Amino acid sequence: MNRRKFCRTAVAAGVAASYPLLSACSRKEPPVASAVDTSIRGISLDGAEIELEKAAIKELGDAMTGPVMLSGHPGYDGARKIWNGMHDKRPALIARCQNNQDVRHAVDFARDNSLLLAVRGGGHSWPGKSTCDGGLMLDLAEMINIDVDVEGQTAWCEGGALLGHLDDATLAEGLVTTAGVVSHTGVGGFTLGGGFGRLNRLYGLTIDNLIGAEIITADGQVRMVSADNEPDLFWAIRGGGGNFGVVSRFHYQLHPFKRELLSGMLVWPVAQAREVLEFYAEWSPGLSREMYTGPAMVTMPDGTGVMAVEVVYNGDPVAGEKELAPLRAIGTLIDDGVKMQDYKVMQTQEDAALAHGVRSYAKNGMIKEFTQGLVNDMIDAFINDPRAGIFTHTCGGAVKDHAETDTAFPHRNAESMIVYFTGWADAAEDEEGKAMCKQWHAALESHHGGYYDNIEQETAGTVTSNYGPNFARLADIKGQVDAGNLFRLNSNIKPA
Numbered sequence: 001m002n003r004r005k006f007c008r009t010a011v012a013a014g015v016a017a018s019y020p021l022l023s024a025c026s027r028k029e030p031p032v033a034s035a036v037d038t039s040i041r042g043i044s045l046d047g048a049e050i051e052l053e054k055a056a057i058k059e060l061g062d063a064m065t066g067p068v069m070l071s072g073h074p075g076y077d078g079a080r081k082i083w084n085g086m087h088d089k090r091p092a093l094i095a096r097c098q099n100n101q102d103v104r105h106a107v108d109f110a111r112d113n114s115l116l117l118a119v120r121g122g123g124h125s126w127p128g129k130s131t132c133d134g135g136l137m138l139d140l141a142e143m144i145n146i147d148v149d150v151e152g153q154t155a156w157c158e159g160g161a162l163l164g165h166l167d168d169a170t171l172a173e174g175l176v177t178t179a180g181v182v183s184h185t186g187v188g189g190f191t192l193g194g195g196f197g198r199l200n201r202l203y204g205l206t207i208d209n210l211i212g213a214e215i216i217t218a219d220g221q222v223r224m225v226s227a228d229n230e231p232d233l234f235w236a237i238r239g240g241g242g243n244f245g246v247v248s249r250f251h252y253q254l255h256p257f258k259r260e261l262l263s264g265m266l267v268w269p270v271a272q273a274r275e276v277l278e279f280y281a282e283w284s285p286g287l288s289r290e291m292y293t294g295p296a297m298v299t300m301p302d303g304t305g306v307m308a309v310e311v312v313y314n315g316d317p318v319a320g321e322k323e324l325a326p327l328r329a330i331g332t333l334i335d336d337g338v339k340m341q342d343y344k345v346m347q348t349q350e351d352a353a354l355a356h357g358v359r360s361y362a363k364n365g366m367i368k369e370f371t372q373g374l375v376n377d378m379i380d381a382f383i384n385d386p387r388a389g390i391f392t393h394t395c396g397g398a399v400k401d402h403a404e405t406d407t408a409f410p411h412r413n414a415e416s417m418i419v420y421f422t423g424w425a426d427a428a429e430d431e432e433g434k435a436m437c438k439q440w441h442a443a444l445e446s447h448h449g450g451y452y453d454n455i456e457q458e459t460a461g462t463v464t465s466n467y468g469p470n471f472a473r474l475a476d477i478k479g480q481v482d483a484g485n486l487f488r489l490n491s492n493i494k495p496a
């Protein structure tokens, strides 16, 4: 069997450049759990202050292969940071897991001590669910190995890998699966929530390409789940987020892929947004599954508002040019960047603009139809501010091949997801940034039918209705595998 491994050593140089914490924490250095000489304060699952015994902390540190860092460790500050700079939290312990045994030890420790537990995959959680104050951060940042089975066209990918790692490992073999639009997003939270990407109209969401997983549940058991083995749990992790355990490995279906694609951005002055969007509303329902087009409205740093449509055509470029021609003919383009280019160009083009450390707030809404009313309201509501952006994740196509209850992810009827996003650098702008995003979202709310959990800042009180007909089954499964709600830092499904 032809297999290719993509492992830590192979990517160490590239990853360490963007994630300095990886290189800073590869050795055990005090203060680590194994050298602790006093008990420490922690926060319980219920939010109470608790004492963590020195002996128990030391036992965890001795048992784990990876370091268990405490405040003051040279790697602690790097490791506790997540993508959204607004969530500046200080876990009592950071367990940097290297393998399943480490994950089990960390899960057992949190459960046995009733300690608040945050699971960090790629750290891209907008609401900051992968970190916490006073709890245990179970950190998967070094579990990034990927094993591609070239003949079988599948890949096993560790739960801390980033989408860029997955793309790199699979594209090198002429294969691909649906991955999101920013390469430093983690496969963990991304996959468990659904997984929208530029190939989803042809291949479906990432969960539609998930054929199995290895998950460590609250009892410390390692379970292999698939359509044939523990099918209920397998159903739940396809959209139910991190509620059910720590996924140490995902098993993905891959597809043969030519990485040179007709792709790029079409850009118009924002004054032509009505013309473009009205045309788009009429034209987009008839598009082929190969054609992905995502409208966006943003303000450039110089204050110029633009209307853009991102294009990726996953098929014969001649057919793609023909299908795209009517859109290209609308209005007067400022820039036509659609050309034959490597898929990775598109997959990394937002990486720098959405770099780690930005302070950010985002909301979204699933859209069943791109109506004239939606176009009117989008244009009326456009916020002309360089800190704000509205973009869409287009779906439809293969995403709709699955029924609402086939996987835990319920929003199968949507044609698109609108994302309202604000980002800024200065903490003094936090309240204004959040308010701007909420105002924009509220102005278009009448067009939404639920939201995508993975790009939503505040889900408390809405989780039940957002899962629709899937909620009762999810709560039931949660009750079976996590009755104590150990995995609660997510869009939490309370155990039935």
Ligand SMILES: Cc1cc2nc3c(=O)[nH]c(=O)nc-3n(C[C@H](O)[C@H](O)[C@H](O)COP(=O)(O)OP(=O)(O)OC[C@H]3O[C@@H](n4cnc5c(N)ncnc54)[C@H](O)[C@@H]3O)c2cc1C
Residues within 6 Å of the ligand: 082, 083, 118, 119, 120, 121, 122, 123, 124, 125, 126, 129, 130, 140, 159, 160, 179, 180, 181, 182, 184, 185, 186, 187, 188, 189, 190, 191, 192, 193, 194, 195, 196, 197, 241, 242, 243, 245, 246, 247, 248, 354, 454, 455, 489, 490, 491
């Ligand atoms: C800049 C940016 C771009 C994005 N683009 C897209 C996109 O194109 N398409 C899309 O669908 N979404 C996108 N998202 C949303 C993204 O899918 C979610 O933020 C997702 O949760 C990120 O996963 P992560 O592992 O990086 O996050 P983390 O912050 O590490 O975790 C998020 C949640 O998942 C849990 N979790 C993470 N890993 C695991 C694991 N291995 N096992 C169990 N639980 C785990 C965490 O506990 C937490 O509750 C984007 C987000 C950002 C910030």
